[in-house]
Amino acid sequence: MPADAMSPKITVELLRQLRQVMKNSKYITEPIQAYIVPSGDAHQSEYIAPCDCRREFICGFNGSAGTAIVTEQHAALWTDGRYFLQASQQMDNNWTLMKMGLKETPSQEDWLLSVLPENSKVGVDPWIIAADQWKNMSKALSSAGHSLVAVQDNLIDVIWQDRPARPSTKLIALGLKHTGLTWQDKVTALRGKMSERKISWFVVTALDEIAWLFNLRGSDIEYNPVFFAYAVIGMSNIKLFVDSKRLLDPAVREHLELDSPSKPELTIQCFPYESVYTELQAVCAALAPKEKMWICDKASCALTQVIPKSHRSAIPYTPLCLAKAVKNPTEIQGMKMAHIKDAVALCELFAWLEKEIPKGTVTEISVADKAEELRSQQKDFVGLSFPTISSVGPNGAIIHYMPLPETNRTLSLNEIYLIDSGAQYLDGTTDVTRTVHFGTPTDYEKECFTYVLKGHIAVSAAVFPNGTKGHLLDSFARAALWDSGLDYLHGTGHGVGCFLNVHEGPCGISYKTFADEPLEAGMIVSDEPGYYEDGSFGIRIENVVLVIPAKTKYNYRNRGSLTFEPLTLVPIQLKMMNTDLLTQKERDWVNDYHKKCRETIGAELERQGRKEALDWLIRETQPIV
């Protein structure tokens, strides 16, 4: 991204206004000396709606991760290595960029302690800070004589004049054909888990968990088919908090059985979205002495603190998060169908690119548009699952690159092209990366590509015992790169939702040992090692893979083994491989994979009458000898 790609947001006036409201008794009981503006929304979503882009509003930086803190004298933004360049370009000089991960960079806590006057009050909106983050920050501040205070009115909203409204899009009710389980079955299963652990209530705050539980989808947040809502589930109560206008739709009313519930314990009581706080207070007030309530420790501080400590059981991930991660047979079938359609679109795209690139008119943006157009021709297409990463040459080395008019490069026969894209279909979510060259790659580019491919295969073909956590597989993806002194600075895989968020927990494949749960048959994750040469090129090979039981020669302690089955079926460019560097086992893997691509996608291309793409597919899936 060239240095003149973006001009910084001018924030002098905004900061002046914010500092005024930090002392204005209309919004706060006592003046605060610092105000924290986290990234997320009240549901701690990774992607957020425009009305929740408060951190971007105050500082100009619009990356997906970052926290702004404004004191009477200073304004600082913390973000990680993916965004150092972008943040420095989007912020004016009222802001100090705090580069997380560098030794010399203070933590937010240490920095606050160094700049605050004695006995300071630091404010934050308790709805957008997670309970575990609140706890850490509060502890650090009070150890130095300061305090963290919950400011009920969001002070950014106070000064944000034309703040967009919270979206309230049409809801889609999904039938058994797509979900495999009715919402009633899901609630019953959840209650089983609750009664096993002697839990009588569960507060659901994550938007994808609510969407999954009720078999509903929305489009409140771009790329994520979710809708703003809360749910509070008891052993004989289901309380759903959602904009009431959305419940006027007869299809939704019928789906939720609002007018004719089948059983009392499966009757949904609907409340306005905003009333979750008071309603949860009422539920808590009526709790018997030993009753326990589940809430995720990543839920908002505001809701968490409604639950008295003696009744609160904070958990690192919820039973819904785990149930959603293990796909049922219908969901698996849907994911397979979605990936076949997605592969059809990509084969068509690559066939088209081969013809068009020599004309010199194809750009990063035009490919992204073409890919979306081709996907949209497929049945039950809903939208993209994330902004397409379409990058030529040096842009490929920017891991979270998104082409903009100012950075847009033309595809040519001389540079590597990387495309990481995916879509939402009614039956599933896709996410695939291919790295290709339309001319002749250099030996070095092929060498690097082949190491990445070896890593991709090492994970995809790995056999491992039931109960293995994903982080134990991460090094398999890196071993070939490490041998040559190379590496990539991101995780190897993330969970993928089924017509839901393209990133979901609680499993993944990463050197970061976050609280990841063991892999189980039915889970779906990505396998995406890469290599990035700053200023030159980026390589990534990504398939979405399904965890399946593996047949092994022995079966130690009857534990059983697992392996992966690729759901993504798009050829991996043979031209980019140095096949001398592959073992016979790896060559066999590539040939088997391409055979499956040819058979499965070939049949669908034929059915759809896409002759050129079929020719391309057949050419690109010739076996290596």
Added chain:
Amino acid sequence: MPADAMSPKITVELLRQLRQVMKNSKYITEPIQAYIVPSGDAHQSEYIAPCDCRREFICGFNGSAGTAIVTEQHAALWTDGRYFLQASQQMDNNWTLMKMGLKETPSQEDWLLSVLPENSKVGVDPWIIAADQWKNMSKALSSAGHSLVAVQDNLIDVIWQDRPARPSTKLIALGLKHTGLTWQDKVTALRGKMSERKISWFVVTALDEIAWLFNLRGSDIEYNPVFFAYAVIGMSNIKLFVDSKRLLDPAVREHLELDSPSKPELTIQCFPYESVYTELQAVCAALAPKEKMWICDKASCALTQVIPKSHRSAIPYTPLCLAKAVKNPTEIQGMKMAHIKDAVALCELFAWLEKEIPKGTVTEISVADKAEELRSQQKDFVGLSFPTISSVGPNGAIIHYMPLPETNRTLSLNEIYLIDSGAQYLDGTTDVTRTVHFGTPTDYEKECFTYVLKGHIAVSAAVFPNGTKGHLLDSFARAALWDSGLDYLHGTGHGVGCFLNVHEGPCGISYKTFADEPLEAGMIVSDEPGYYEDGSFGIRIENVVLVIPAKTKYNYRNRGSLTFEPLTLVPIQLKMMNTDLLTQKERDWVNDYHKKCRETIGAELERQGRKEALDWLIRETQPIV
């Protein structure tokens, strides 16, 4: 281990006495309803002195890990899978065995909550419970209305009539030749770390850290050359707490410069071992408001709580632990010399075994004795570094097996033999496992051995970036076993001290992601994958390896790469390998390794005139074709 191997300890009378003192106001202010007896000593040592074997005294179980809890009605012992059989044999039926790691087994906290009457008090000796364990237990108890109380008199000691005295063995002062750094240099370096982090005092409680810091060794605990002591280091103070009789030795006085200190800030003040509590209180009373004191969060609750919270900085491992883990050139040289001598003894042992086994008189115990005798012939031998694991056939499947007269098996031409042994020399510590067959192994035994070997090589030959944590390498050791549905249920490697404990932190190679620190050049760890077939055989191949810089083709972001150099140089039995299962790279590794064994150990065997062992070595290091 046959079922009649041990008879249980009769504990009726002991439990009666303990329950009486639990109510005796001579020892406690208010009666307690439960008493916890942890495994460790006041320094949280892994191996302990006889006077500290309190848990064994009360229940009979003498394994290395386990916690006993006695209530008015119940007595229960928690231990892990290594010890289920042994514990069930050593305890009488007054005790309930709590098998940790099984789903149905309650945690100590949950069990206490289920059996305690309301508002109970649970006692524990605050000196032998670690601060972090105290915190967890205390939190769980108080959340249910109970409380954890510190009982100053150890109640086991009260009823233990012939309890042995605390050892106070002769101290050995190590010179620069063995340590590479004077204790004065080490104190100065430590103060550098302290001032970097604005810490003014550091309380040292781990025995190996104290031994390393002062370049002193003792023999208070079998196998571990440490001595009972504490140290409190300030920026201009060095307080050493040790039995004063030990300081009468002129060599020790001179080494510590007790009579003629060179500089005031390097003057050691000596105090009796027992006075650490009151002296630390005095230091804390004199602290300035912002002064901070380091203590490890695994230190005893008693000492930790002396430090007021506002002054306490609890750390998961100390700067001494890290400094000790990264060996300096003198220590590395010493470790290499120790491993050469150790290999000489083992070559001699194996040559002797080949001759003696056919006579039918060699047993697990007699091999262990012979190995010790041969090691003791080597220069600067001090003792063993742990009890020798010498196991024939099915005994090899008991991971922590130690031959006893009742279990002792005879070595034969029909069964696999596994020996895991090591020694302390003045210049270094060794730990090596070899698995051999003196007749003809079955195809299955060879297959399993070869998978373990592949795992051993995968770790030993791994190349990985600077900054990689050991747990990221663990799966390399398992991949070949996993592929066939096999596995082993222990970690792959542990840190090894230099003429210090054979197990040390903070690095290791394990699927358990404890707070392990990144591997650095100069660290020394073991590489010991295995495979255990219950009732049949055990296989383990263990080398001690040194972390060294690796030369790689490229150098991503100038991070540099690391790999391992084996310090252990004992042939790996070719007869046990199915070489068809090895890749060319693996065969090359075996041949290179054996060439190094032959050259280095061959030269030393020649020098020592050990002709038979040399012949054996040459035969066992023929290259594979």
